[in-house]
Amino acid sequence: MIRKAFLPGAGLGTRLRPLTDLLPKPLVPLFHRPLIEWAMDSCLAAGITDFAINTHHLPEKWTFGESDDHSLIAGNGIFSRKGEFKGRPVHLFHEPELLETGGGVKNIASWIGGDSVLVHNGDIYSSIPIDRLIAAHEASDCPVTLALRSSGDAQHLALNAAGDRAIDIRGMLGIAQGSHVFTGIYCFDPELLNLIPPGQKISVIPAFLELIRQGRLGTITLDEGDWRDLGDHAAYLAAHRDLALAPAIHPEAVIAATAVVENSVVGPGASIREGSALRNSVAWPHSTLAAGETADFRIIL
Template identity: 45%
Template sequence: MNQAFVLGAGIGERLRPLTEQLPKPLVPVFHRPLITFAFDHLLAAGVSRLVVNTHHIPQAYTEAFPGQSYRGVPIQFRNESPVRLETAGGISNVRDLLGSEPFFVYNGDILTDLPLEPLLRSHRENGNLVTLALRSHGPALHIAMDPATGRLTDIRNKLGTGDDGKYLFTGIYVCDPAIHDWITPGKVESVIPIFLTMMLQGAKIGGVVIDDGYWWDLGSRTSYLSAHAELNGKLGVAIDPAAQIEPGAVLRGMNVVGAGAVIEAGAQLEDSIVWPGGRVTAGAVLKRCIVRGGITAGGTREDADF
């Protein structure tokens, strides 16, 4: 499968104020835009063309990818304005860009390295219209599936099956182009009602459980901080070599400091993240804090975002 639609239009309300200057998928993770981890994941699976929808601060994508490419792979951006179309609406809105070939859909706010080959294999072998990558553990177990057939049967008991779900939807799935026949063009709509309608009408919508690797939804500051703490050393260096840590600054626990960031003399950081270009003033004491680029943070603060 050589193409993917990556959802980049998220507003990131739960991450504010972090998303006041960047769309959620561009928030830095170990000094890199979050969405680039999705791109790397997809490129490793054979994808050679990327389609991304935008909405909130669309110019930030132009700045992040000025050549509209990533590692030599072209990116086609499609802005949703003035209304964000949600997942199903976003898929329909890029129908002309995706053409008549199958495609991945990949949420732009997740961070994972789960293997994608089982998803592709299950989709091909079962002749599904849509196949979801699932996990058997996680924060939101809402997908019901018949293990014998691999077919989805309900989501949050919306169809009245009595099954609230036992699997987590990872936000990664594979679609055949016939999915467009189920979506109303221009309608603001999540993909979940589409999936439920497909189940009711007997369309082949399947799932495959992939528990290998890590998986994070970075939609909240808690998960954002936790992912950095637990994935330290796996995704890059914590302190960028181009960061300036002045003599007398004290760093405790797991801190991530980006290029061009300055931690002034006497400042104390504990389990905090300073984005590229952020600054922490002399004498500041920050615990579990996040400092955005271009922002100066000071004082004694805990669980605060600047």
């Protein structure tokens, strides 16, 4: 049974600026919690007991805090001082220089050891059934199994007739352009490490292509649940309109009696002042919408 999960968290999140000028993308709040916490909860539900995360941009924001409440809002980092998330160990691997998706995996080889690993990008929201991915991987003879969606943008994966093997990625092997979307969630065995050169900044795609040549890059299509990349402002706002993961107005938010709040999410400690109007927007923890100001489809920092 797969018990380890690697959550890549080192990306720059440039499309989300200025949000990511303040926090790494996986720590951006989604319904009052760091985005990555939703991913970690999904992993826990699938049986994961040990986590690794790579860091690069604003690494101090990941630092373990002085309290045990793993609260981003308290300014203590999201994990307890013991380096745990809900009692499970979390290992941080800092990358002074970005190593990309392949180099990031190779860099945690010491933590991987001889175990199989679930990879779940730290900057996506997903409620797809991870347990089905793990079961498919464990029943397969493939060293890697990708979780796919059958619709959406970036349909780069081409599959065999049975739908359980990839046969091309973006037409790079000259076979097909693709029909499925890679979710950024996959399982791999330690054998994958043999296909990634050490000490290099490199994508994982060359290793995937080599496995395709061998007929050994497994796939499973999981259209159940929600899956979305919150990579830009429009997607971030849409997630807060669509998902309803928690009460929109945090109980520690302060909203003036004469303020108007419609179709918006207001974080803890946020202040919506007198005569202001917040519509179709997100107010971050401890942010302020000034008296008399109107915000529509905005993110208040």
